[in-house]
Amino acid sequence: MTNPKGRFGVHGGQYIPETLMNAVIELEEAYNRFKNDPDFQKELKDLLNEYAGRPSRLYYAEKMTKDLGGAKIYLKREDLNHTGAHKINNVLGQALLAKKMGKTRLIAETGAGQHGVATATAAALMGMECVVFMGEEDTIRQALNVYRMRLLGAEVIPVKTGTATLKDAVSEAMREWTSRISDTHYCLGSVMGPHPFPTIVRDFQAVISKEIRSQLLEKEGRLPDAVIACVGGGSNAIGSFYDFIPDTSVRLIGCEAAGRGIDTFETAATISTGRLGLFHGMKSYFCQDKYGQIAPVYSISAGLDYPGVGPEHAHLHDIGRAEYVPVTDEEAVCAFEYLAKTEGIIPAIESAHAVAYAQKLAPTLSKDKIIVVTISGRGDKDCAAIARYRGEDLHE
Amino acid sequence: MSNIKKAFENGKAFIPFITCGDPDLETTAKIVKEMAANGADLIELGIPFSDPTAEGPVIQNANLRALSGGVTTDKIFDLVRDLRKDVKIPMVFMTYANVVFSYGAEKFISTLKEIQMDGLILPDLPFEEKDEFQPLCDKYGIDLISLIAPTSENRIAMIAKEAKGFIYIVSSLGVTGTRSEIKTDLASIVKTVRENTDTPCAIGFGISNPEQAAGMADLSDGAIVGSAIVKIVEKAGRNAAPEVGRFVKSMKDAIR
Numbered sequence: 001m002t003n004p005k006g007r008f009g010v011h012g013g014q015y016i017p018e019t020l021m022n023a024v025i026e027l028e029e030a031y032n033r034f035k036n037d038p039d040f041q042k043e044l045k046d047l048l049n050e051y052a053g054r055p056s057r058l059y060y061a062e063k064m065t066k067d068l069g070g071a072k073i074y075l076k077r078e079d080l081n082h083t084g085a086h087k088i089n090n091v092l093g094q095a096l097l098a099k100k101m102g103k104t105r106l107i108a109e110t111g112a113g114q115h116g117v118a119t120a121t122a123a124a125l126m127g128m129e130c131v132v133f134m135g136e137e138d139t140i141r142q143a144l145n146v147y148r149m150r151l152l153g154a155e156v157i158p159v160k161t162g163t164a165t166l167k168d169a170v171s172e173a174m175r176e177w178t179s180r181i182s183d184t185h186y187c188l189g190s191v192m193g194p195h196p197f198p199t200i201v202r203d204f205q206a207v208i209s210k211e212i213r214s215q216l217l218e219k220e221g222r223l224p225d226a227v228i229a230c231v232g233g234g235s236n237a238i239g240s241f242y243d244f245i246p247d248t249s250v251r252l253i254g255c256e257a258a259g260r261g262i263d264t265f266e267t268a269a270t271i272s273t274g275r276l277g278l279f280h281g282m283k284s285y286f287c288q289d290k291y292g293q294i295a296p297v298y299s300i301s302a303g304l305d306y307p308g309v310g311p312e313h314a315h316l317h318d319i320g321r322a323e324y325v326p327v328t329d330e331e332a333v334c335a336f337e338y339l340a341k342t343e344g345i346i347p348a349i350e351s352a353h354a355v356a357y358a359q360k361l362a363p364t365l366s367k368d369k370i371i372v373v374t375i376s377g378r379g380d381k382d383c384a385a386i387a388r389y390r391g392e393d394l395h396e
Numbered sequence: 397m398s399n400i401k402k403a404f405e406n407g408k409a410f411i412p413f414i415t416c417g418d419p420d421l422e423t424t425a426k427i428v429k430e431m432a433a434n435g436a437d438l439i440e441l442g443i444p445f446s447d448p449t450a451e452g453p454v455i456q457n458a459n460l461r462a463l464s465g466g467v468t469t470d471k472i473f474d475l476v477r478d479l480r481k482d483v484k485i486p487m488v489f490m491t492y493a494n495v496v497f498s499y500g501a502e503k504f505i506s507t508l509k510e511i512q513m514d515g516l517i518l519p520d521l522p523f524e525e526k527d528e529f530q531p532l533c534d535k536y537g538i539d540l541i542s543l544i545a546p547t548s549e550n551r552i553a554m555i556a557k558e559a560k561g562f563i564y565i566v567s568s569l570g571v572t573g574t575r576s577e578i579k580t581d582l583a584s585i586v587k588t589v590r591e592n593t594d595t596p597c598a599i600g601f602g603i604s605n606p607e608q609a610a611g612m613a614d615l616s617d618g619a620i621v622g623s624a625i626v627k628i629v630e631k632a633g634r635n636a637a638p639e640v641g642r643f644v645k646s647m648k649d650a651i652r
Contacts, residue, residue: 005524015493015520017450018555019545019566161456162447171449178450179570181547278493278520278528279447291469292498293446 006195085377113145115189190233194281205239409618417467435648452573575602606650
């Protein structure tokens, strides 16, 4: 029997170098100590409410609902959080935990830059040193976020290896962590990597689904019929799903980045096109070739441009509790523009993948059904890239 | 027990590493033969992986060169089948867990037996996860090599007690690559290892010259050298074999 620690069905585990084992064990022990500590929880809650601006709004998208003519659509507005995305929920939790562990330095990987910005923000707030690894390709796609991180006092290291995107940033952050452990916490940004990260990040993001539940009960007196979120590693999705997992009447739908389509090689839709593997510390589904070489995935969205998926999502897929659907670049860009014009909300291109699927699903459901779509981040950072996609050269 | 013990019967063991297929498999074959002829006691053959998270830039680049040259696990198995006609010293594969898992663990490990490989090193498979492959390695008589790191501390005894073949002691924090200085208290790690097992141990990571190799072998049962050799191949390309041979000889002479 393989290590039962941190397993979600067969997925999860701790496939990492020996050098890091005591670090993840120490992290797990610290997390178990603080997760039920009332002082820690109060401190975190104060940060989330007073600093990050929680609870985030659950907004009834009336125009979108009427336009699509089916289910009632609510938007969970994680884009309104401080730093503009759900990433801050996890980062404040991990930074506080790291501080309690006596760490003075945070390192992080970032794709779109939202997690890097959130980590740099928490480090500035808590007086910690911060180094962010970002694929060189992404530093170009998301130049504004690179500037934000530097403004916040973080060092941004462009990663040139491999595809120079999120997976390479994760690899480089792991390499950095093996070289400097005693004062450094690796603030992983998604529900991935070795145990205990998928559990810690999920717990810190579960605030999203807890709020959706209480907010919707207040507004509608019932639970939603479906919750839709985009999935790269899967942190905003697991955060949106988690509290509803026992409520089997609630459909949980994760939207993967199909890039140019799941029938092409230019895709990042892991559950649609990947298979079981061992990578970045976890057993899960990965886009890979027949020899297990990790595939150079592609999506217009830097935040979803990752060849794997968090182990809990892989398990929810296996047991049929959640559905995972591919959404192409073109569909996401159209949804990006649609939400801007219909509701006056510019979503992150990542979140636009979820909006795109809501556009497909809502008209197929009757008007008494309710869909919640998580807008995981705001889209300012994407405007230049979307303009380029539409053939316009925009200088920021 | 496999043939690996023979590697530790000629005094201190010198264990060179090479990435298979860098720059091509013909060169790898020549290099392996040179290594064996010049005193290597055990050879680590790297099966390239797209995302080698335990490697520094030198071996990362070698992996990419090999993969872009079209090397695959099957082609490397064919290389070993051919090499085994001449090379009789113990050899182990060094790769990443997904390469084994994705190929089909039983198909991979049974092929190792068939082509007379002696062991398998997977730097992303710690003690807690070794049961992913250990039962199959036992079934086919392949030694799944354990690694011990400078941070292992309270874990050393547990790892050493179950170690097979030899123990790979990682000299320093961080990834593979040459280092000017190794600061870890390796003597105390080796002492704990010895208290818990008779399995030999060799030190690797950061060793690039005969003086360092002698020092490391003096502390343990042998020295493992990777990046310094891969650098020679990076520079000399298809003509690297004679120079690698001279390098291996100088290292083995230094630790004898």
